[in-house]
Amino acid sequence: MTKKQTPVPAASRGKMVNSFDPGVLDTLPPAQREMIGKRQRLLGPAYRLFYGHPVEVSRASGVHMYDPEGNDYLDAYNNVVSVGHCHPAVVAATTAQLNTLCTHTRYLHPGILEFAEELLSTFEPAIEHVMFTCTGSEANDLALRIAKHHTGHQGIIITSEAYHGNSDLTSGLSPSLGEYSPLGTWVRRVPAPDSYRLAPEQLGRWFADRVQEQIDDLRRRRQGVAAFIADSLFSSDGVYSHPVDLLAPVAQVVRAAGGLFIADEVQSGFGRSGDRFWGYQRHGLVPDLVTMGKPMGNGFPVAAVAMNPAVIQQFGQDTRYFNTFGGNTVAIAAAQATLRVIKEEGLQKNAQVVGEAIRDGLRALAQKFEGIGDVRGAGMYIGVEMVTDRERKTPDPAAALATVNGLRARRVLISATGPDANVLKIRPPLVFSLADTDRLLTELENVLRN
Incomplete structure (x- = not known):
């Protein structure tokens, strides 16, 4: 470190929205603590995990991922598997x-x-x-x-x-x-x-x-x-x-x-x-x-x-x-x-129809919750800007992170983006359905209400 450099805590470096905080490691189940310890020992410090409490996945199909106990997670984030997991x-x-x-x-x-x-x-x-x-x-x-x-x-x-x-x-x-x-x-x-x-x-x-x-x-x-x-x-x-x-x-x-x-x-x-x-x-x-x-x-x-x-x-x-x-x-x-x-399978059209349904549902939620400042996007790429003040349009990264992790606790997966990390990022596989949309919106309302 040169004289001009200012020491920065390691946890604050390597910017990543919605990353796991190692400070809560002791609150996790023993098996997960052991796995995270092995990751750190074997893979080094540059890797990051999602969510306050990481998700362990063992298999996936369509828009669902499953943990070792068989619990399903609705994947409203993963665009890599564009036509669904394991198509x-x-x-x-x-x-x-x-x-x-x-x-x-x-x-x-x-x-x-x-x-x-x-x-x-x-x-x-x-x-x-x-x-x-x-x-x-x-x-x-x-x-x-x-x-x-x-x-x-x-x-x-x-x-x-x-x-x-x-x-x-x-x-x-x-x-x-x-x-x-x-x-x-x-x-x-x-x-x-x-x-x-x-x-x-x-x-x-x-x-x-x-x-x-x-x-x-x-x-x-x-x-x-x-x-x-x-x-x-x-x-x-x-x-x-x-x-x-x-x-x-x-x-x-x-x-x-x-x-x-x-x-x-x-x-x-x-x-x-x-x-x-x-x-x-x-x-x-x-x-x-x-x-x-x-x-x-x-x-x-x-x-x-x-x-x-x-x-x-x-x-x-x-x-x-x-x-x-x-x-x-x-x-x-x-x-x-x-x-x-x-x-x-007409997935471009599905993205248009289901994506609009998601945005319509989000706009309806915005009528109930002042913290939603803006809903935007096209097809199945949607941003929801969380704010502390609608008139001033002040970014609220704390609310966005709490929402992401609140949904994770209800087994629905999204993330956040933007320079202030205050925009919910909803980006599901293209096979996402209207039934999946209902689950996403219902659980989001439950999180925002609580």
Whole structure:
């Protein structure tokens, strides 16, 4: 520690909303205390657990997870298993492929080509190529490498609480990891488009102007802008879904400066927004690159970058790309099965219908409980802002955390997000039903009432 550094208690470092407090370890059952002790001893200090009292899970199916005693937990948070835990079609496809062949992309095999065609058909005609990785972090890392190579610039513009991954490059543009996770000197931040506190009719121009200011700063420092990258539902910033005229003006000013627009669809894609298959499509633009991850293989590690051919041309000539497990035959089988389930089971429409029912129920609760300041979201990505004062719109992180843990005690799982950790984050698997919605809303009302 240098003389300029101020000592900070270890418990306050490594920012994470809704994390387990080791200070309550003695209150847990002996078996859980032993397991947590082993985690600390074997996995080290960087791992985090959810909830004041951690949840131990032994199996899962659909929208339910089960502890060793067989108690069910309603999963209203897990978007990784986008078509539900252990979906039989995905399990069957991966098992069959694992029993047949598991190898990389340097051999010819038809599966990757069949899936690439299916995936690219969900995009606009300008998006013609797709490259496969294992994780969303890798996908964003690759997209940014391509952007830097294509533009010859280094600067990257993000939103104030963005999360784009945990590689060295992407953690350097993920301020939501906390103040002790350093940002790159080439990174510039713009405020989130806070539709709760700023006039929605002026938000698009305001947002583009903030991006232009950072472009000007990068130019002044002779770095230039390589890319603007955003999650189109602004998940870590607090979940902002409207208005939908925000991103097209940003793309315009970024491209005018020679940069690229990257749509990070890791959290907002694959039908989650309900009204569109990809979140950026709600904003009426076509990105230069689109990144995907978590939900793509329903829990199997597979991710991708889709792109306009023009942005990869020089990169492809000057370098090469290979990823031993990115696009391997089993990963492709999982991704193809997941995509087909989303389409065949009408899960995008389900996200729209059930998501609206959840928001309607939350708005009804807001009529009863003053602590709910705002309900927002699209499809099955919903934010509920908790406040101490509706008129002042003062964030209430204590209420949000108490609500998250109160629901956990009633075996309903959600989390929280936003710079002040005061926004309830509801993000269930796409198979969430109206019956599941009733349980979620009933238990939430019970928590708020108590």
